[in-house]
Amino acid sequence: MKVCAVDNRKLQKRFLLFRKELYKSRKLYIDNNYFMLKEIFGGKLKFTEDLEIKPVMITDESGGILCEGVIAYTDDLKEYVQLCFFEAKKGCKEAVKMLVDEAVKVGKEHGCKKLVIGLYGHVNYGLGLQSSHYDESNSFSSPGNPSFYNDYLSDLGCELIKLNSYITYDLQNRLDRYRAIIDKFDRQYEYRVFDKKRFDYYSKIYTDLNNECFADHRYYYHRNYEHDKEMLKELFLFMKEDSIIFAFHEDEPVGFIMWYPDYNELADPGDIFGVMHYLRYKLNTRSIRTAKVMEYGILKEYRGSGLPMALINKVYERMPDYGCTRVETSWILDENEDSNSFCRAICEKNYKDYAVYEKSI
Numbered sequence: 001m002k003v004c005a006v007d008n009r010k011l012q013k014r015f016l017l018f019r020k021e022l023y024k025s026r027k028l029y030i031d032n033n034y035f036m037l038k039e040i041f042g043g044k045l046k047f048t049e050d051l052e053i054k055p056v057m058i059t060d061e062s063g064g065i066l067c068e069g070v071i072a073y074t075d076d077l078k079e080y081v082q083l084c085f086f087e088a089k090k091g092c093k094e095a096v097k098m099l100v101d102e103a104v105k106v107g108k109e110h111g112c113k114k115l116v117i118g119l120y121g122h123v124n125y126g127l128g129l130q131s132s133h134y135d136e137s138n139s140f141s142s143p144g145n146p147s148f149y150n151d152y153l154s155d156l157g158c159e160l161i162k163l164n165s166y167i168t169y170d171l172q173n174r175l176d177r178y179r180a181i182i183d184k185f186d187r188q189y190e191y192r193v194f195d196k197k198r199f200d201y202y203s204k205i206y207t208d209l210n211n212e213c214f215a216d217h218r219y220y221y222h223r224n225y226e227h228d229k230e231m232l233k234e235l236f237l238f239m240k241e242d243s244i245i246f247a248f249h250e251d252e253p254v255g256f257i258m259w260y261p262d263y264n265e266l267a268d269p270g271d272i273f274g275v276m277h278y279l280r281y282k283l284n285t286r287s288i289r290t291a292k293v294m295e296y297g298i299l300k301e302y303r304g305s306g307l308p309m310a311l312i313n314k315v316y317e318r319m320p321d322y323g324c325t326r327v328e329t330s331w332i333l334d335e336n337e338d339s340n341s342f343c344r345a346i347c348e349k350n351y352k353d354y355a356v357y358e359k360s361i
Contacts, residue, residue: 028269040070054071164350167349244258289323
């Protein structure tokens with residue numbers, strides 16, 4: 001076996017083809033990151049300008065790929081080197097160890113204390129490997145992988161950082177319990193949806209709230225306006241303006257929630273998410289039943305006030321327009337008790353688990 005740096009177009013195509021064949025053969029998960037990787041390889045994403053990126057494949061004696069990933073480092077997250085976009089065949093434990101060792105080597109060069117596996121450059125682009133419900137397809141922007149990925153990393157002595165998600169089929173009755181709180185906020189607060197005609201204005205609000213609300217979040221680091229504009233423009237190819245709802249108090253933004261229909265319900269297991277699914281969405285040839293709540297953020301001085309209940313109610317009011325009948329949350333760090341408590345209050349049960357792995361350097 002050998003370490004192969006993916007440093008030319010030919011190898012980049014092989015790197016992409018490997019993951020394409022894996023998803024196709026498993027016939028279960030949907031690849032939401034294929035086109036993002038293409039853009040990274042093509043140097044088209046502004047957010048990677050602040051990342052040092054080293055795509056790597058581990059190959060066998062005949063040159064066949066056994067596993068691969070993208071090693072990434074940024075001065076904005078000095079403690080960590082990242083192993084992103086990890087994919088592997090079954091039965092190649094030693095190859096995975098070689099890949100992890102290569103990432104550790106890069107981390108040592110930068111004086112990092114830890115390797116994190118499952119972070120995608122920035123938490124806004126994804127976090128975690130799937131660690132339960134392996135027989136179910138993944139929702140949009142969530143990972144989908146077989147159980148042996150987690151076995152590989154656990155066997156290498158990595159520390160598991162647990163993430164939770166939740167689901168509910170009966171949001172109406174659950175919100176009715178908090179109707180008095182919701183009505184109070186509706187009287188005292190103003191809610192505005194993202195206005196694409198004022199893209200820069202609302203994108204700036206989104207970035208400022210993220211930077212303030214998530215400053216203490218594990219793995220979060222400061223975002224700039226250009227990076228979030230780039231990310232939001234891609235999301236708005238599918239999202240409607242009411243997918244981001246802001247709460248204003250005395251004309252100042254104090255919180256927000258981002259949600260959208262689970263666009264992976266437009267795809268078939270094994271698909272690479274892309275243009276075909278965009279056309280299905282525009283032509284309305286498939287219905288979507290799940291609303292995905294991606295994130296919400298509340299300024300510190302407004303936390304504990306019940307504002308998240310009022311924001312999720314605004315999502316619920318819009319769900320019938322999209323045909324959505326149930327709500328799934330994105331990942332939530334197990335250590336984030338505030339968000340977990342909120343989700344337990346409005347959701348029926350825990351749903352899929354996710355895992356991030358850390359290895360000391």
